[in-house]
Amino acid sequence: MTLLQIGPHAVQPPVVLAPMAGITNAPFRTLCREFSGGKGLFVSEMITTRALVERNEKTMQLIHFDETEKPRSIQLYGVDPDTVGKAVRMIADEDLADHIDLNFGCPVPKVTRKGGGSALPYKRNLLRSILREAVANAGALPVTMKMRKGIDDDHITYLDAGRTAAEEGITAIALHGRTAAQHYGGTADWDAIARLKEHVPEIPVLGNGDIWSAEDARRMMRETGCDGVVVGRGCLGRPWLFGDLVAAFEGTGTYAQPPLKEVAAVMLRHATLLGEWIGDEARGVIDFRKHVAWYTKGFSIGSEMRRGLAVTSSLDELDALLSELDLDQPWPAGADGPRGRTSGRNRVVLPDGWLDDPYDCAGVDAGAELDTSGG
16 A cells, blocks of 8 residues: 655555544544554644634634644635635644645535635635645645535536646645535545546545445545545544554454444543543533434434433433443444435535636635634
């Protein structure tokens, strides 16, 4: 297996945890790293550049890394080149991270309606300016980017964006094989990942989309020639997937199929870590609730118990309910496969006149940088 090199950082196996808002916080990254034995690259939640520069309290918590996290990886979202440059310089000067990823792939309306995320690469000059400022201010830190194919089938941008990234000194590119209009619906276009690799052979290209198992990751690399994979929804309720990925790429063992007893133990640890990170047990358990359906998918639990697990507010209550389950249940057939959002969208919400001219940057204003989280 070819080594994935992100600047000075060797990523082996070539596996990256995708940033997911409200999911890839420090506790979840800790779980994933534990299962992988510390191998791979684990990226923070998406951070808004203006909020970082202004040292927003919530944002400063989101960029906290456990002392065992090496390399430390932050994903930034921004639409203003000057603000992106200031955020990158702040990270470099204050040693806040070891790697910076730029988000040009987020499809959610609150981001695209302001010209950010997957809407931004359509504006070719703006994209180039942001990349140039980021690289110029990063010092020795490697800067990568993540993007989608384009806004919709009539506005495909990934090949132009990939060439611009290579020209501006971006270290690696990750491509989610969907348009913003597809959101998370349909099937990811792995052929687009192969075309991007052919288009920019001089830098690593990582593939993202529809990786639900370790075998999916290996198949993507075989079929596309990409240099690594980015795993998002496939690890929801499955942090042990990163152990499977290590086993798959190193050929060292079989894949995890934990019985419900082991899954319940991971659930309780996840909730505990969240409470410690937030500094409040109840808030940690409440934050954990959204993970319950992902962890328990396929197991015979019953609708009433599922509802009970989804409204717990203390570790003791969560532990007591988990202990009532038939914990001897083996890993269920059909428990793998799609999780998380699977819907598509018919229309991408964009600023007025955004599609009129791919080179005119009008329509982006300071309001696009005000949110503390990109979603």
